[in-house]
Amino acid sequence: MKIIKEYKKPINIINDVNIFIKENYYTDSFGDQWNKFSKTQIDNKINSHSYERFFNETGLGKKDFSNKNILEIGSGAGRFTNIMLDHTEGNIYSVDSSNSVFANYKNNKKHINERLYLYKASIYDLPFEKSQFDIVICFGVLQHTPDIKKSIKCLCEQVKKNGLLIIDFYPYNGFWTLINAKYILRPLTKKMSVKSLEKFFKNKINILIKIYFFLEKLKLGFLNRFLPIPDIKKTIPINVGQKLLREMVLLDTIDMFSPKFDKPQKIKKIKNLIFDHNFSIIFAGKIKYNSFISTVIRGKKN
Ligand SMILES: C[S@@+](CC[C@H](N)C(=O)[O-])C[C@H]1O[C@@H](n2cnc3c(N)ncnc32)[C@H](O)[C@@H]1O
Known part of the structure; x- marks a missing residue:
């Protein structure tokens, strides 16, 4: 009640x-x-x-x-x-x-x-x-x-x-926080609709995920901040299977780029x-x- x-x-x-x-x-x-x-x-x-x-x-x-x-x-x-x-x-x-x-x-x-x-x-x-x-x-x-x-x-x-x-x-965490693909691209992407962002990233997500894990493997994970996807290992449970992982990364990518404010x-x-x-x-x-x-x-x- x-x-x-x-x-x-x-x-x-x-x-x-x-x-x-x-x-x-x-x-x-x-x-x-x-x-x-x-x-x-x-x-x-x-x-x-x-x-x-x-x-x-x-x-x-x-x-x-x-x-x-x-x-x-x-x-x-x-x-x-x-x-x-x-x-x-x-x-x-x-x-x-x-x-x-x-x-x-x-x-x-x-x-x-x-x-x-x-x-x-x-x-x-x-x-x-x-x-x-x-x-x-x-x-x-x-x-x-x-x-x-x-x-x-x-x-x-x-x-x-x-x-x-x-x-x-x-x-x-200091100026370094904003040196990231997200904050570099947001002035442009926050004007885009969720539909356009989804259309743009949908067939690029698999390759972006592969690049992410490849850089991690090479111990070059610090470069991943320049990829237009989230820091997967720190934000997404990776043991959920390929399909759900891909969907989660796509969702978080849209969540990075579409909000009007992100401070x-x-x-x-x-x-x-x-x-x-x-x-x-x-x-x-x-x-x-x-x-x-x-x-x-x-x-x-x-
Ligand atoms: C990133 S989502 C987080 C959703 C959920 N708490 C989670 O962590 O899964 C942020 C949510 O805050 C809501 N939000 C932003 N500004 C708000 C406001 N002024 N009043 C109420 N909700 C707001 C958005 O609509 C959005 O659904």
Whole structure:
């Protein structure tokens, strides 16, 4: 049962998704991306990457979610929504400003309006009254928002006293971070549609993956930053079979090039912004699990 109070009504309800935002938002490309690749990152029998990432980043156990109200901002196709629904007993309020909410609906509809409530809304204009959530989660979103300071403020406002805010984001590790095919090509590619990017990369992905592993083998992996694909070993579970690996690389390539905003952030800056909203910082830094590294901040509201 929904117990979180909302202060405004949706402009529409489609597929049980509460709609608070119209088309033509800066995140529209994400809607196309996550509906095209709606299942690609959802865990399955051979791939538990989202599960590993979720529990390593939150640092919480399954029982910590029992009877808690959790707000997820920027859910994409709902891979973490799926983990929370399958492995915890929390009530999940999941928000995204793009049509990816419909991919989330497709992936998680068996829990809709029982333990899952879906919203198409922006972090900047959430329909909830403030300070209600036990846990607010925001993974892979911050760098894609236009006003980082305001995004942090909006997240912090949703957390109740003694509640947790847990975020991850792309870190800025010095000027070297931006010397990368992604940031060199983005001024051009962010104007392209998901469809055009997919068409352009689809038949080049296999060869790009081969070059990537060839350079790794030659111990020249540092050159891979100039390939227009993600750093596969650090971001993608490679033991998922050829077909899924190829699909994951294509998805992450589009995810690199299509968003309107992509600004890696300094840990210290984000930590201070959260601290300024009356939070104690429980953890701020890098978390290593398997071959992956995530940049995570966990704060508790005083
Ligand atoms: C890279 S995806 C991450 C999706 C998911 N959290 C994951 O890690 O798989 C970023 C998501 O944040 C959403 N997003 C970006 N800006 C937003 C905003 N202002 N309000 C709500 N969602 C936003 C996008 O629509 C997109 O689905």
